Amino acid sequence: MHITDILVTGEPIIYGAMVSMALGGLAILFVLTYFKKWGWLWREWLTSVDHKKIGVMYILSALLMLFRGGVDAMMMRVQLAFPDLGFLxxxxxxxxxxxxxxxMIIFMAMPFLIGLMNIIVPLQIGARDFAxxxxxxxxxxxxxxxxxxFNISFVIGGSPDAGWTSYTPLSGAAMxxxxxxxxxxxxxxxxxxxxxATGINLMVTILKMRAPGMKLFHMPIFTWSTLVTCFIIVFAFPILTVALALLTIxxxxxxxxxxxxxxxxxxxxxxxxxxxGHPEVYIVILPAxxxxxxxxxxxxxxxxxGYNVMVWSMIVIALLSFLVWVHHFFTMGAGAFVNSVFSVSTMLIAVPTGVxxxxxxxxxxxxxxxxxxxMLWxxxxxxxxxxxxxxxxxxGMAAADYQFHNSYFLIAHFHYVLIAGTVFACFAGxxxxxxxxxxxKMNERLGRWAFWLFxxxxxxxxxxxxxxxxDGMPRRLFITNVAEWLPLNVISTVGAAGMALGFVVFVYNVYYSFRYSERETTGDSWNGNGRTLEWATTTPVPYYNFATVPYVDEIDPYVRMKEEGKTxxxxxxxxPIHMPSYTGQPFIFMALLGLASFxxxxEWMYLAVFGLIGGVVxxxxxSFDYDDGYYVSVEEIKETEKKARGL
Amino acid sequence: MAAEELKTGPLEYRTQEGQMGIMGFWIFLGAEVVLFATLFATYAVLFGRTADAPLPSELFEPGIVLIMTFLLLTSSFTCGLAIHEMRRGSVKGLIFWMAITLALGLGFLGFEIYEFVHYAHEGATLQSSAFWSAFFVLAGTHGLHVTLGIGWAILLLIQIKQRGLTNVTSRKFFIISLYWHFLDVIWIFIFTSVYLIGMVI
Known part of the structure; x- marks a missing residue:
């Protein structure tokens, strides 16, 4: 097979993307080599098992994907506002x-939230790391x-094009x-x-590694939302696994x-x-x-x-989330009775959400x-x-849905919940x-600019x-030169540009704050308003998190700790604290499975089999790895803590 | 990560790592239940959609499936005996009963492969119709799990030879016993809802 058979050719925009990807890649390689950072990258990040570093890597990847998904969105908006331009x-x-x-769903929203969970949940419950x-x-x-x-598809082999729902028979081999x-x-x-794996991991972490005295109903609400989300992940993701496997077969x-x-x-x-898919949208909204x-x-x-009610409403939402899936295709023709049942269960979700x-x-x-x-977000x-x-x-009203189905009304609805819910929460968090x-901290003035623009x-x-x-405009429509739709489409595109600008300011703020923000001296960064255990740690957080884990028997334990002068x-x-050793195995293991997937x-079966065998190895x-981690000595802990606390 | 170790109780539960590992595996089995439930649901929905391929009632025979069921159920019993020996502190007993478990599991696999080949010869393959796709993927996923379990148990047998009974090795054996019993439970559902129903309808 010749290289031109698998590279996507003939598209100026894609050539541009190829060139910029190649240049970006070369720039990264050059910087790493020039500053001799390869060893650092491997030792400190690629082999890390520290939940805080893994969380940072999740969030960086998610921001990158927010950019990629955002560029896709801007291209669509340009096409819709200027349909005669022949842009796409x-x-x-x-x-x-x-x-x-x-x-946006799989590679932005979820990793962003999982990244925040990674960093914050162990700190909120007084754990040294994940289970x-x-x-x-x-x-x-x-x-x-x-x-x-998924991302290399648009330069090698061609992107998927059957919608993110990938409905069959369109997505089948025949079509x-x-x-x-x-x-x-x-x-x-x-x-x-x-x-x-993250769902199981966080669930065990939360159930088994809480600070002494901390009952489930003492946990910070973000940790609660994580626990409920993990429950949904464990019971929803295997369904996707099977669905994807069946379509692959x-x-x-x-x-x-x-x-x-x-x-x-x-x-x-x-x-x-x-x-x-429906539980999935609650996976990305409950942590928010x-x-x-x-x-x-x-x-x-x-x-x-209403802390208790907040928790129970999340649990109810999680249970209901498994009982509403048919509302995504009321028009498929399941009949009045089935549609009615799912219509009612859908509307029921509004109750705990309203609470x-x-x-x-x-x-x-x-x-x-x-x-x-x-707070603004x-x-x-x-x-x-x-x-x-x-x-x-x-x-959710089945009868009315026949009118709304697959129209821009639906598009507006789910962007209102996913952006105003999940994306705002990602920025806020x-x-x-x-x-x-x-x-x-991030600079407040630039932060406000980013917020208001977005x-x-x-x-x-x-x-x-x-x-x-x-007005009847269907989703996924490429030609929109219907005169009455055009003005609103142009307005919409202007708004999208505003969001893009807000994102740019946000990212610039990361750089600006890195250069100019005041360094934190206390762990309780927001004017001493912290309420939960993560604010009780020093900043930056030592890799073992807590020198001593406090006894917790109430909600918002850090408020009382501050009153009583406890740290x-x-x-x-x-x-001595027991810590796990860093290892490069996860990286290599998953790289091999990535090769198998490729x-x-x-359908190069030799490569697939090779990668799979590598994975089994x-x-x-x-299985034969009996590395038991290591202990941090009392002297080292005392030294670190005294330095961080200025004692 | 508490390093404290209890002095009593089963070895696998004495450290926090052990307890967390076992709990994590129980949750994983919960996910596996959903995975198989989805496959069973798919099978039920596609039941009867045989197109031009043979009907299940023409191919399913009680004899071979009964032998397979007998082998797998017995292996679950011997697996229980292996863990019983482990709890008594007998490495020898553990290895003996685990080896028998694996032999029975291999026997089960042999019959399943024979059965699949036989069906293929009769014109029922993965490709021949929606029903047969669902059948082969459901039974095949179970068979794949059994295969992985056998490979995994062999690794553990090597480790117990090397290290004897420790908190870690006994946790590993306890977890694989959970896995093995789980596969047995799944098989009972396959036996009844796939084979028994398929024979009469």
């Missing part, structure tokens, strides 16, 4: 909306190589031959391994699950996909709720109103609010998310916990889309 052809447009959706640090590194690298596979859809299947499959080995021949059932894919709860209670300087909204409002009620940047979330929620109930991760841009972009939908360093109680994508190595 229909095939390229199909590829771009497919990768935009998939990347299974090796597995945590494995999870990250499986996500990373899955992401890399989508070639490697494009295989990239989708294998990229998601590989990263799905990591997500499931269909495409590569010729089985007949979703085909039009051999009595296959294409509609079964929609069912399987959404039995995972957790972040907002933390931020709101911190800057309202009050205990979260949460009122609890946030009640937390804010009569409090002295401090308008920091994370959180306050903007409440009204924006309600707009998305209310239109969600409208979509990142800014909020930024000092814990990097030892300095916030206005978001509403200008998506509010008109509700009306475009009501996480009680000198006479320090004992082989399967192009790595598993055998792991």
């Amino acid at each position: 052809n229909s095939q390229h447009y199909n590829e771009i909306f497919t990768t935009h959706g998939t990347i 299974f640090p090796y597995l945590n590194a494995l999870s990250f690298w499986s996500f990373f190589f899955g992401m890399a596979l 989508s031959p070639g490697p494009g859809q295989n990239f989708y299947l294998m990229g998601l499959q590989l990263s799905g391994i990591g997500t499931l 269909d495409r590569i080995f010729g089985s007949q699950f979703f085909t039009l021949t051999g009595e296959g059932l294409p509609m079964m894919w929609a069912n399987l996909f959404w039995m995972w 709720f957790g972040i907002f709860s933390e931020v709101i209670s911190t800057f309202a300087k009050k205990r979260l109103f 949460k909204i009122f609890n946030w409002l009640a937390t804010l009620y009569k409090s002295k609010i401090e308008f920091t940047v994370p 959180s306050l903007a979330f409440i009204p924006s998310f309600i707009l998305g929620g209310v239109t969600g109930v409208m979509l 990142l800014v909020f916990w930024y000092p814990k991760m990097f030892g300095h 916030f206005f841009g978001f509403h200008v972009c998506f509010f008109p889309q509700y009306f475009l939908g009501l 996480t360093f009680e000198e006479d109680k320090v004992k 082989g399967l994508i192009f 790595m598993m055998i190595r792991r």
Whole structure:
């Protein structure tokens, strides 16, 4: 096979992307070599099992993917505002909306939130690391190589183009031959391994490694949201695993699950996909709720109103999330009775969600609010998310859904919940916990600029889309030169540019703050308003997190600790701390599975078998690995803590 | 990561690492239940969609499937005996009963491969229809799990030879016993809802 057979050719935009990717790659290689950083990269990051470093790598990758998905979005918006420009052809447009959706959900929203969980959850419960640090590194690298596979598709082999839902029979071998859809299947499959492993890992961490005295109902609300999310991950992701595997077997080995021949059932894919897909949207929204709860209670300087109800409403949402999947295809023709059942269960979700909204409002009620940047994101979330929620109930009415289905009304709805919910939360959480991760805050003035640009841009972009939908504009439409749709499309594109600008300012702020922000001297970065244990650690957090783990028997334990002058360093109680060793195995293991997946994508079976055997060898190595970690000595702990605390 | 070690109770539960490993595996088995449930649901939905391929009632025979069931159920019993020996502190007993478990598992696999080849000769393959795709993937996933379990157990047998009974090795054996019993449970569902129903309808 010749190289031109697998490289995507004939598209000026893609040539441009190839050149910029090559230049970017070369620049990174050059910088690493010039500053002699290869050893540092390997020793400090690629082999790391430290939950804080893995979390940082997750968030960096997620920001990169937010950029990639955002570029896709901007290209779509340009096409829709200037349909006569001939900017994209229909095939390229199909590829771009497919990768935009998939990347934003799987490779942006989830890793961003999982990154925050990685860093914050162990700190909130007083743990030294995850229950299974090796597995945590494995999870990250499986996500990373899955992401890399999915992203190289547009220069090698061609992007998937059947939508992020990849509905059969369109995505089957008969109608989508070639490697494009295989990239989708294998990229998601590989990263799905990591997500499931993270779900199990965090669940055990939270259930088994809490500080002494900390009952489940003493846990910070973000940790609670993580626990509930992990429950959803463990019970939803295997469904995706099976669905992807069945479609892969269909495409590569010729089985007949979703085909039009051999009595296959294409509609079964929609069912399987959404039995995972609907819980999935709660996987990305519940942690967001957790972040907002933390931020709101911190800057309202009050205990979260209705803590118990907040927890129970999350549990109810998690259970209901498994019972609503049919509302994604009311128009498929399941019949009035089935549609009614799912319509009612869908609307039921609004009840616990509404309870949460009122609890946030009640937390804010009569409090002295401090308008920091994370608080701005959180306050903007409440009204924006309600707009998305209310239109969600409208979509949930099966009879009315026949009108809204697959229109821009739906597009506007889910961007209102996913951006105002998840993306705002990612920004709020990142800014909020930024000092814990990097030892300095993000600049407030630039942060406000980023917030207001993004916030206005978001509403200008998506509010008109509700009306475009009501005017009958379908989603995934490449030609929009219908005169009455054009003005709203132009407005929407202007809004999208505003969001892009906001993102640029946000990223610039990372650089600016790195250069100019004041370094943190205390661990309690937000004017001493911290309420939970992560603020009790010093900044930067020592790699063992807690010199001594405090006894916890209430919600927001750090408030009382501060009153009583207690810290996480009680000198006479320090004992040697057991820590896991760094290892390069997870990286190599997942690189080999990435190679196997790449082989399967192009149906080069020798490469696939080679990669799989490599993976098995790595598993055998792991089985014989009796590395027991090491102990941090009492002297080292005391020295580190005294230096960090200025004692 | 508490390094403290309990002085009583089963070896595998004495350290926090051991307890966490076992709990993590239970949660993993929960995920496996969902995985197989999805495959069973797929099979149920595609039941009867045989297209031009033979019907299951023409191919499924009670004899061979009964032998397979007998082998696998017995292996679950011997696996339980192996863990019983482990709890008594007998490495020899553990290895003996585990080896028998694996032999029975290999026997099961042999019959399953024979069965699949036989069906293929009769014109029922992965490609021939939606029903047969679902059948081969459901039963095949179970068979793949058994294969992996056998390979895994062999690695553990080498380790117990090298290291004897420790907190770590006994945890590993306890976990693989959970896995083995789980595969047995899945097989009971395959036996009843795939083979028994397939024979009569």
